[in-house]
Amino acid sequence: MGYIQNPDKTEQCHLVGSVNCLPDTAYEQMLDTKSLYGKSGKRQGYHVIISFPPEESVTPEQAKIVAEGFIGDILNGEYETVYGIHTDKEHTHVHIIWNSVNLVTGQKYNSPKGNWKHHLQPATNKYCEMFGLEIMPAEYAKEPVNMSKEKWEYEQSFKDYILDNARLCLSYAGSLEHFIFLMKRMGYEFKGRDYLSVRIPGMKLYHRLDKLDTIFSKEELPAILKYGYGQYYRRYNTKSVLYVKRANLTPLQKKYYAKMYRLGLIEKKCYQYRSADMAKEIRRMQFLQEQYLFICKNDISSVTDLMRLHDEAKQTLAEVDSQQKEIYKERYVRKRKCKTVEDFKEYQIWNSESANELDNLKAEKKRAKSDMHMAM
Missing domain, CATH: 1.20.20 (F1FO ATP Synthase)
Known part of the structure; x- marks a missing residue:
């Protein structure tokens, strides 16, 4: 506690702040809270460091907003917290310490597996993005252990491509199982128990479809599968349409066609090109097009x-x-x-x-x- 409030690091304590306690007596107040609720054992508190790259030249004011936003989102004003903004190094960084015992409920702070990935890092990213600062991908924490920002941004750039393919499959699907079957035929991989989380082969990030578009949510998807996807069709008005009547199927052909349809073999032909496998090549072509337009412009x-x-x-x-x-x-x-x-x-x-x-x-x-x- 004394280190994060070091006057030499915090401009004579002008860059020290607190919530639900006073910086000078924070340690004693935290101990009193533990004693009050009988929670003096095991984990005593949490210490988080938010560090900014030197080239960002983050000001203390920006760091303060990021820190206070993080504290508000994660702790909801229910924990005794102290933070200090250190400016003694080339890079500005923030130390945040909070009591492990909730001041309001007396419960211990719950930090389950994946807490940093799913809650703490996204909260930090939220306020960094407000200032146009670089963010640390929250997805880096699993497969692989570390992922560069460039790699993360590259894989994130495929979201629209995945969404277009998912909408196409949904327009043909008659059930959730049918939809998953069509997506797999296009080459997409699904993640275990996670709800409709897919990824492109060879990539590391999974994308939840309901986060890309609410039509894939558990509330909307059943209705769309039951009543159709017609409201999302693109409609074109074409003049002078030439209709050509195809020859009627024989009874044997109809029977065979119905059997193929039930087995899913008809759809397999439609999706034999495995669009997901070609995603990188398609994205590369799009980037080349963007470069060409940039040169012309x-x-x-x-x-x-x-x-x-x-x-x-x-x-x-x-x-x-x-x-x-x-x-x-x-x-x-x-x-x-x-x-x-x-x-x-x-x-x-x-x-x-x-x-x-x-x-x-x-x-x-x-x-x-x-x-x-x-x-x-």
């Missing part, structure tokens, strides 16, 4: 033009970062100066205007990053 005719565009995007990124930091810094100063209701009202008006400006800067930053990626 920016009238690039040489490597020199490409390098110039890359440098311009890099400069834009640096300028946007600088503007964002100035806004965050001013926000922190203005908020600390609020002493009356009128001051707070003025701060809210300014904060609303600055939020719009930040949104525009984030969009500009996203475009600059995209241009740099294309020009590499």
Whole structure:
């Protein structure tokens, strides 16, 4: 507790905060809570470190918002908590310690297997994304033990492709089993007991279909399978349609066709190309198309033009970062100066205007990053 409040690391304790306790007496208050509920044994507390890469140049104000957002989402204001923002290293980082005993209910904090992956890391990512900061993929925690951000983003880029294939299979499926059969025929792999979690062969991440589109949720999917998927069909109006009547099937052909349909052999022909297996090639073709359009849009005719565009995007990124930091810094100063209701009202008006400006800067930053990626 003393380490995370070290004055030399927290700008003379100006970057120390707490919830449900005072920083100076937090340890004693936590012990009192344990004693009150008779929970003095076993695990005493939890210590989490949120660290930002040096190149991000995260300000203390940004780190404070991330820390307080994390504490609010994870602990719901029910645990005695102390945090300290350390700025003594090249990279800004936050230490968070909370009592293992709930101040309100007296229950011990429950940290089941996968808690970091499913709850803590997503909460951190949520607030990092607010500032356009890099995030650590929550999925890295299992298969493999570690996954690079580039690899995670690459596999995440296939979500729309998976969703399109799932919608196609749903439009033909007559039951949940039939839908799974069609998806497997396209090459997708399903994950054990998880509800409709699929992945592309050779990749590591599974994607839950109900997270990609609510039509695959347990509430909506049964109705769609029962009454049809017609509301999602693409409809085209074609003029001068030429109808060609096919020859009637003989009784033997009809009988054989019905048997093939019941066995699922008819669908097997439709899905013999295994779209999932070709996902990487299709994504590569899409990226090449994006690069071609990028070259045409920016009238690039040489490597020199490409390098110039890359440098311009890099400069834009640096300028946007600088503007964002100035806004965050001013926000922190203005908020600390609020002493009356009128001051707070003025701060809210300014904060609303600055939020719009930040949104525009984030969009500009996203475009600059995209241009740099294309020009590499």
